[in-house]
Amino acid sequence: MDIPAASNPPLDLSGVPRLEDIAFHPVSDKYRQMRLAMWGAVQFFAAAAILTPFIIFKVTGEEELGAFAAWWWPLGIQCLIAGVWFAEEWLGFPRRGYAVRERDITYRTGWMFRTTTTVPFGMIQHSELSQGPVSRMLGLNHVKLFTAGGSGNLRIAGLAEEEAQTLRAVIEARTRR
Template sequence: MDITPVANPALDPVQFPRLEEVEYLPVSTKYRGMRLALWGGVQLLVLAICLTPYLIYKFGGEESMATMSAWYWPVGIQAVFSLLWFLEEWKGFPRRGYAVRERDITYRTGWLFRSTTTVPFGMIQHSELSQGPVSRKLGLNHLKLFTAGGSGNLRIAGLEDDEAQALRAIIEARTRR
């Protein structure tokens, strides 16, 4: 019996193409406005909830320094988290984008908390386009790609309708076996 050795040469990682050098296509700027409006509304609602007990004590006549100062902390903490979220959204949005290469699709997000996800076309089981009521009104779609293992799923939000349809058609053409 003749055994032929299997070649398994070492690869130099420096020679691999870098994801930072890929040109990413941005998502719609309407998506930024939608996120700012929706989350801004949520932040105002949370602020109103935090301020309600303070306003009850303030205008209800049972005012004391202990009860008033107790509500500075929740409002302050909420304000700090709102500011951090706003900074992440404002500075991170320009980094949000996707790239389609010959064998995979990559999506990146974030400024402070960065994320880059690459899914090979061979791992994609199926795709789905979805819209909420606000995104439908703005003509935006979310493209969801489901992978074999489930842990590598990818969601690209904020795509214009025609762009989402075209991207889905490209992905489906590349995933056909």
């Protein structure tokens, strides 16, 4: 590799705006309820799926006590997964948030798996509001931002209806070139 030895001044980063300094807006607290309800529903059905054969054996009264002990293994694993997932939801929720700067938007999520993604307004191809039946009931809306190539797509989930509309309007205004 022959890179010509050119001037190599030390990089002055004091003028570069820092991402850490900005304050993040939290998402709606109702979204926490929605996610916890989701967690509860999934755990309930998983537990039901694991326990059903056991209950059937118990009711029909078949002597399968050798297999009885083994039923606790899947249930234990499920509890472990449920615990980690709950921790992720409970501790991670306060970390969910977005921040809008003059020229870009940043979204932060997660406790166990943390990401902080910044997308410049200039690169947003289009934006979308999406709402399922449950989030409609809770008055929540999700904002999706699409960039070219698709790997930088951003989904800011769980905004109150009004906030989502405002955010979208802000994005639309700044995306327009």
